[in-house]
Amino acid sequence: MRKIYLVGFMGSGKSALGRRLSYLLKMPYYDMDHEIVRQQGMTIPEIFEKYGEARFREIETAFLKNFRDEACIISTGGGVAMNAENRKIMRRSGLVFFLDASFEDIYKRIQHDLNRPIVQSSTKEELEKLYHYRRKFYRDAGHIQVLTEGRTIRQILEYLVFQVKRLKGER
Numbered sequence: 362m363r364k365i366y367l368v369g370f371m372g373s374g375k376s377a378l379g380r381r382l383s384y385l386l387k388m389p390y391y392d393m394d395h396e397i398v399r400q401q402g403m404t405i406p407e408i409f410e411k412y413g414e415a416r417f418r419e420i421e422t423a424f425l426k427n428f429r430d431e432a433c434i435i436s437t438g439g440g441v442a443m444n445a446e447n448r449k450i451m452r453r454s455g456l457v458f459f460l461d462a463s464f465e466d467i468y469k470r471i472q473h474d475l476n477r478p479i480v481q482s483s484t485k486e487e488l489e490k491l492y493h494y495r496r497k498f499y500r501d502a503g504h505i506q507v508l509t510e511g512r513t514i515r516q517i518l519e520y521l522v523f524q525v526k527r528l529k530g531e532r
């Protein structure tokens with residue numbers, strides 16, 4: 362089967378849902394950020410600090426391009442869907458879910474996170490602007506838009522599993 366990609370803004374639940382979905386669907390799971398951290402031997406803030414954001418974006422694209430041909434679940438980082446080449450790779454090689462969350466929910470989840478350099482270097486207003494700017498790219502990237510507002514992780518998971526099974530013709 363094809364890959365399953367989760368895209369969306371920071372804090373939309375890509376990592377939390379991807380890991381659980383992998384367990385439910387019995388498919389291998391990869392979190393792009395974790396894979397890049399492992400590969401580079403540095404944390405995300407260290408990569409941003411040492412090489413800059415532009416280099417991090419190149420590393421993300423290289424990851425998508427070179428990733429093995431395996432049916433698996435991939436949680437992307439929040440900036441991955443901004444790049445046209447990345448969107449093309451994802452849409453061609455799998456099923457892409459856009460996890461759509463409200464800015465208020467997102468901000469509550471990410472505001473104190475030290476591991477997200479873009480949160481560290483931005484004001485709330487800047488993050489909100491970025492959120493609105495990026496939304497259309499997530500929509501372009503996704504085959505299916507998932508409304509997560511007011512839903513628990515468990516409810517969203519049920520919906521993701523339902524959609525995957527429906528598309529595989531199991532329902």
Ligand SMILES: Nc1ncnc2c1ncn2[C@@H]1O[C@H](COP(=O)(O)OP(=O)(O)O)[C@@H](O)[C@H]1O
Binds near residue numbers: 373374376514
């Ligand atoms: N629908 C939800 N309801 C409650 N908490 C959520 C929901 N989605 C995500 N979270 C929580 O928000 C935090 C950020 O989620 P995470 O999966 O790291 O986001 P992402 O990988 O998209 O940046 C985590 O603590 C996660 O458990």
Ligand SMILES: O=C(O)C1=C[C@@H](OP(=O)(O)O)[C@@H](O)[C@H](O)C1
Binds near residue numbers: 372438439476
């Ligand atoms: O939105 C972004 O530009 C980023 C999102 C992060 O991943 P999460 O979306 O999992 O937080 C991580 O890739 C990096 O800090 C940059």
Ligand SMILES: [Mg+2]
Binds near residue numbers: 377
């Ligand atoms: Mg994540």
